[in-house]
Amino acid sequence: MIKFQASVKAVGPLVSEFLDHQILVLFGMNAPPELAEFAVLHDGAAPAAPLRRGDRLWIDGSEYQILAVGEVANQNLKTIGHLVLKFNGEGEAEMPGDVCVEARPISPIELGTEIRIEEPGDA
Amino acid sequence: MTEESIYRAVRVTAGPHGWGGPLTILPVPGRDLIYSVTGSGIHPVARRIAELTGGVPFDGFQSKRDFEEIAVAIIDCGGTARIGIYPMKGVMTIDVHPTQPSGPLFRFIKEELFVSGVSEDDIELVEMDESGAVIEAVSAGDEDETLRDKAGHLLAAAREMKDEAVKKSGFLKRIFGGQE
Numbered sequence: 629m630i631k632f633q634a635s636v637k638a639v640g641p642l643v644s645e646f647l648d649h650q651i652l653v654l655f656g657m658n659a660p661p662e663l664a665e666f667a668v669l670h671d672g673a674a675p676a677a678p679l680r681r682g683d684r685l686w687i688d689g690s691e692y693q694i695l696a697v698g699e700v701a702n703q704n705l706k707t708i709g710h711l712v713l714k715f716n717g718e719g720e721a722e723m724p725g726d727v728c729v730e731a732r733p734i735s736p737i738e739l740g741t742e743i744r745i746e747e748p749g750d751a
Numbered sequence: 752m753t754e755e756s757i758y759r760a761v762r763v764t765a766g767p768h769g770w771g772g773p774l775t776i777l778p779v780p781g782r783d784l785i786y787s788v789t790g791s792g793i794h795p796v797a798r799r800i801a802e803l804t805g806g807v808p809f810d811g812f813q814s815k816r817d818f819e820e821i822a823v824a825i826i827d828c829g830g831t832a833r834i835g836i837y838p839m840k841g842v843m844t845i846d847v848h849p850t851q852p853s854g855p856l857f858r859f860i861k862e863e864l865f866v867s868g869v870s871e872d873d874i875e876l877v878e879m880d881e882s883g884a885v886i887e888a889v890s891a892g893d894e895d896e897t898l899r900d901k902a903g904h905l906l907a908a909a910r911e912m913k914d915e916a917v918k919k920s921g922f923l924k925r926i927f928g929g930q931e
Contacts, residue, residue, distance in 0.1 A: 645855060646855050649855045651831060653831065658812050659812065661815060662840065663832070663836060667832065698829055700827070703790060704827075708790045712830075722853075723830025723854075724850075725828065726830070726831065
């Protein structure tokens, strides 16, 4: 099941600084400009179901397993399209807003990049 | 008589497991937005600060305003992104979650600009003198004998606080006073 699907509409000038820390920050389109500075703005709707450990994140053709979901991460995504993705391989969220995924190189983020979160098939 | 008299100051202290502060928030004309950058419209903490100070509650996700107009930003940041951006811009910041300095912008998060774990119970009215120094805490409606008994003690404490605050007044002026 696809839980979340979005297309990148804007890439802030400080995004690369966050990527250097293996962090990708998403906000919905109505984020104020100061947040858009370090974030990717996207057109995704509220997730169809809460994200959970074991879900898969896709950035275009690259797949990352979701290892941990912080306690306020789902609320953030639902209300303001906000997601903090940490590519750190951690099994516990250090911060309540974190979604931790596998520690692998982050696929390039550009206008039009597709971001998707799926629950693996229940077959 | 001055326009400033329409605003009152509040002191905001860290809640349980919170960090930083206390912050003294005093809106001034042109810098009076109580800027809620939270997921649910105007957060109750922002609403409370606006009620007490006379500042204007504002939802950062609804429309855009300049940083110079923000008296204080209220965030519900999970620890990485919003936590640093407002302190980086020199805007006093209240996180309703009990976060510690963290994230790529952590170096900007100082106790003079940031306080966390804040609920409505951590906000109190204070009196300030003309230099911006806090001189007295104001009890919300509890004006009984006990309070009067405390007055002498408070006054003594206030002198000490004022000395401390005068040191900070340059900083406060920079935050509240605009283009100096």
